Amino acid sequence: MLDLAIIIILVFGFLIGLKRGFILQLIHLTGFIIAFIVARMYYGELAPKLTLWVPYPSFSSDSAIKTLFENGDLEDAYYRAIAFVVIFFAVKILLQIIGSMLDFVAHLPVLKQLNVWAGGILGFIEVYLIMFILLYIAALVPIEVLQGPINNSFMAELMVKNTPVLSNQLKEMWVEYMAA
Numbered sequence: 001m002l003d004l005a006i007i008i009i010l011v012f013g014f015l016i017g018l019k020r021g022f023i024l025q026l027i028h029l030t031g032f033i034i035a036f037i038v039a040r041m042y043y044g045e046l047a048p049k050l051t052l053w054v055p056y057p058s059f060s061s062d063s064a065i066k067t068l069f070e071n072g073d074l075e076d077a078y079y080r081a082i083a084f085v086v087i088f089f090a091v092k093i094l095l096q097i098i099g100s101m102l103d104f105v106a107h108l109p110v111l112k113q114l115n116v117w118a119g120g121i122l123g124f125i126e127v128y129l130i131m132f133i134l135l136y137i138a139a140l141v142p143i144e145v146l147q148g149p150i151n152n153s154f155m156a157e158l159m160v161k162n163t164p165v166l167s168n169q170l171k172e173m174w175v176e177y178m179a180a
Contacts, residue, residue, distance in 0.1 A: 001149065002149040002150065002152070002153035002156055003154055003155040003156070006131065006153070006156065006159070007155065009127060010127055010131070012127070013123045013126060013128065014120045014121075014123050014124040015123070016123045016127075017119040017120040017122050017123015017124060017126070018116050018117070018119055018120040021116055021118075021119040022115045022116075022119040022122065023115065023119075024103060024119065025118075025119040025120075025123050025126070026122060028096065028099055028122075028123075028126055029125065029126050030095075031095030031096060032092060032126055032130070034091065034095060035087075035088050035089075035091035035092040036129075038087060038091045039085075039087040040173065042087055043080055043083040043084040043087055043173070045083075046083035046087060047076070047079040047082070047083040049083075050079050050083055050086075051079055054079070054082055056075050056078055056079070057141065074140070074142070077140055077174040078140050078141070080173065080174040081136070081137050082137075084173070084174070085133070085137055088133065128159075131159065132160070132166060133170075135156050135160050136167075136170050139156075140174070
């Protein structure tokens with residue numbers, strides 16, 4: 001069921017990109033990249049402060065997610081992930097607002113079909129990346145309601161474990177951070 005939801009969301013991302021067009025979608029994707037970089041730079045400073053505000057739920061002893069993060073301290077990984085997401089979405093929302101002000105750029109004369117299809121591709125990429133981060137976070141949260149569907153989803157497992165560069169980068173940032 002989660003696989004179907006992932007596919008539907010990715011298709012919607014493509015369709016939104018088609019509607020926005022290449023230029024506007026490029027502005028949105030650039031906002032994603034900037035938000036990712038800012039979150040990567042500052043999540044380490046925010047994570048320790050969250051331990052006072054956000055309670056850490058406990059994993060069940062037979063949770064399959066424990067094997068994904070077998071070498072790390074899950075509690076620290078959880079707080080680093082939450083800090084990353086808070087910073088990421090705060091910056092992303094701010095940049096979306098700024099990007100909306102640049103909406104007029106999308107109406108400049110450009111090759112229409114190229115603008116539409118390239119926008120669709122960028123829309124798909126943006127939604128994929130956002131879903132990847134959300135699925136990775138969900139994989140860290142030790143709540144059975146989240147773990148069951150993720151463990152039974154081919155698409156979710158494929159995205160979390162095999163997204164080029166980002167899978168290893170997030171694992172290093174959140175899970176293997178303590179080894180450094």
